[in-house]
Amino acid sequence: MPDEQLLSVRDLRISYRTGTGEADLVRAASFDVAPGEIVCLVGESGSGKTLTGRAILGLLHHNDRMRVSGSVVFGGRELTGLPDRSLRTVRGSQIAMIFQDPVAALDPVVRVGEQVAEAMARRGRRRGRSRVSGEIADLLRRVGITDPELRMRQFPHEISGGMCQRIGIAIALAGDPGLLVADEPTTALDVTIQAQVLDLIAELRRERGLSVLLITHDMGVAARMADRILVMYAGSIVEEAPAADFFVHAAHPYGLGLIRAVPRIDIDRPGRLSAIPGAVPEARNRPPGCAFHPRCPVRLDLCAEEEPAPLRLGGQLVACHRAADMLTGRLSLWDSEAPVG
Amino acid sequence: MLGVVVRRVAIGVPVIIGVSAIIFFVLRVLPGNPVQVITQGAPTTPGERHDIIVEFGLNKPIFSQYLSFLGNAVRGRFGISFATRQPVMGEIGSQAMATVELAVAAMLMTVLLGVGLGVVSALLRDTWVDATIRALSLLGSSMPIIWTGPLLILIFSFTLRLFPANGSGTLSELVLPALSIALVTSGVIIRLVRSSMLEVLGLEFVTALRAKGVPEAWIWLRHILRNALVPAVTLLGVQLGGLLSGAVIAETVFGRQGLGSLLVNGIDEKDYPMVQAIVLIVATAYVAINIVVDVSYAYLDPRVRTQLAR
Numbered sequence A: 001m002p003d004e005q006l007l008s009v010r011d012l013r014i015s016y017r018t019g020t021g022e023a024d025l026v027r028a029a030s031f032d033v034a035p036g037e038i039v040c041l042v043g044e045s046g047s048g049k050t051l052t053g054r055a056i057l058g059l060l061h062h063n064d065r066m067r068v069s070g071s072v073v074f075g076g077r078e079l080t081g082l083p084d085r086s087l088r089t090v091r092g093s094q095i096a097m098i099f100q101d102p103v104a105a106l107d108p109v110v111r112v113g114e115q116v117a118e119a120m121a122r123r124g125r126r127r128g129r130s131r132v133s134g135e136i137a138d139l140l141r142r143v144g145i146t147d148p149e150l151r152m153r154q155f156p157h158e159i160s161g162g163m164c165q166r167i168g169i170a171i172a173l174a175g176d177p178g179l180l181v182a183d184e185p186t187t188a189l190d191v192t193i194q195a196q197v198l199d200l201i202a203e204l205r206r207e208r209g210l211s212v213l214l215i216t217h218d219m220g221v222a223a224r225m226a227d228r229i230l231v232m233y234a235g236s237i238v239e240e241a242p243a244a245d246f247f248v249h250a251a252h253p254y255g256l257g258l259i260r261a262v263p264r265i266d267i268d269r270p271g272r273l274s275a276i277p278g279a280v281p282e283a284r285n286r287p288p289g290c291a292f293h294p295r296c297p298v299r300l301d302l303c304a305e306e307e308p309a310p311l312r313l314g315g316q317l318v319a320c321h322r323a324a325d326m327l328t329g330r331l332s333l334w335d336s337e338a339p340v341g
Numbered sequence B: 001m002l003g004v005v006v007r008r009v010a011i012g013v014p015v016i017i018g019v020s021a022i023i024f025f026v027l028r029v030l031p032g033n034p035v036q037v038i039t040q041g042a043p044t045t046p047g048e049r050h051d052i053i054v055e056f057g058l059n060k061p062i063f064s065q066y067l068s069f070l071g072n073a074v075r076g077r078f079g080i081s082f083a084t085r086q087p088v089m090g091e092i093g094s095q096a097m098a099t100v101e102l103a104v105a106a107m108l109m110t111v112l113l114g115v116g117l118g119v120v121s122a123l124l125r126d127t128w129v130d131a132t133i134r135a136l137s138l139l140g141s142s143m144p145i146i147w148t149g150p151l152l153i154l155i156f157s158f159t160l161r162l163f164p165a166n167g168s169g170t171l172s173e174l175v176l177p178a179l180s181i182a183l184v185t186s187g188v189i190i191r192l193v194r195s196s197m198l199e200v201l202g203l204e205f206v207t208a209l210r211a212k213g214v215p216e217a218w219i220w221l222r223h224i225l226r227n228a229l230v231p232a233v234t235l236l237g238v239q240l241g242g243l244l245s246g247a248v249i250a251e252t253v254f255g256r257q258g259l260g261s262l263l264v265n266g267i268d269e270k271d272y273p274m275v276q277a278i279v280l281i282v283a284t285a286y287v288a289i290n291i292v293v294d295v296s297y298a299y300l301d302p303r304v305r306t307q308l309a310r
């Protein structure tokens, strides 16, 4: 039912030219986002989440060393291969993006109001100056900025990070997009501000039917926001599941590991934080077979040899040789292991 | 903003006093006898020479000479030229405009060449155009005006007959001397504008601008260039010294009137008051222009403005 989807990504492949050859940063990622849906793309840093988000907007074109292939269909229109000129009509007005570091995402030497205006200026509308600044003020008020007239005249460094992220959201909304790609939008913010920004995103989804692809490494954020979860590891999507299923019974050992790694005050003692031991391999040193096998507590000999194919189990799509065992609860992870750290 | 100016002036004053001391004492250490200049080499009796020495105050202890020079200079009085027996300020006043014209023209060309070629170089990075610009900029900034001046004359006036080789007064006579200075001073600006634009190009906000659908040309001109100009302006302030000394040399090479030729003659003739006045005026101008540069720097970078406001 691809035509029901707002966004369909198929076989997205991103490779990077290095001195010695090419390294795959994202390998054959496929997923959909439905209208009004919040999909969370989770994984540790270095797994390829951010690149995936940027590739959707065609933002990797500008790096000569990156090669992107596969298909990105938005609202029935194929975006891959479009020239920059046509992509510009998509960016901002159909798909918008907000960034991890909200201050760095704004030009430090240009006033905030002008930066919002730039995002509105498209679509050939000619309006008076005061009309435009009235619209900007309304938009800023909408994202919870008090005293918008003052803010518009300020520079990014004069404004708090949380406020900058609200401005980032205002910029994203200025073109009235259907899809918002939010790349770690709260990671750089204080906990209380995090909650406010997440609430704002959820509210916009409810009001405008905005679809959101939320990229995060924070499973707390994912649990709070997601309708559906995509787990990415070493450039591959290893599990896709409705959020309700995922947080009850993640079927991929990596997905389960991520959930376990969330510190829980009730059971965790210091030094017993069950982060997954090891680190995401670099693209050039991708292990053979299942890329996760060096870190996997339940690996089989087979795992180092054969890459697991994605398997549909109920609502979940899992790429793991032991997915069935995981789901039937015959495997327990890490609990039997010695404390880490 | 006023605070910056006050602070800069507070730093500038000792600098100017230092310059005045150096030029005053160095002049008097150099070989040569000013009395001969004053008498124009005409035969004199010891009595006449003594009168002259007294008239020009050359008999007083050197420190009190220095102090009275400084005291008069503050009031804008630089004394009588040894060579012409006229007040030096009169002659400087009549020649200063020619130098100011040249310096301003050279400055404009430096900015035009530096920013223009820097932008082209960054836009066409890693192409032959970029490589050529970078090679030429390196060549230009390492060649002295004594060499590029005649070269420009050879190419543009003798061969192409586009601009006159010397003289001062008309605009077309200004082109070659200004260009010979700008070739030296724009080189580093070109390279700095290029490298800082490429640095800005890698910043996150450029991706964010693309993500909101802003046209690439606008991103480059309004955002990347604007950010890259911040360091370039600072460098321009540093280049001012080169600009002023360049003007002095270019005036001699191109046979132009101006403070440069006046200064060179003054040194030749041991005309202490003339040399002191010119050096002090140029030093003051240098400090003053640097204050202007600092203020425009703050204008370009709002972060600096905020810091200064505190």
Ligand code: SF4
Pocket (backbone or CB within 6 Å): A252, A253, A254, A290, A291, A292, A293, A294, A296, A297, A298, A299, A300, A303, A308, A319, A320, A321, A322, A323
């Ligand atoms: S395929 Fe094997 S190594 Fe990979 S996650 Fe599943 S059990 Fe672990």
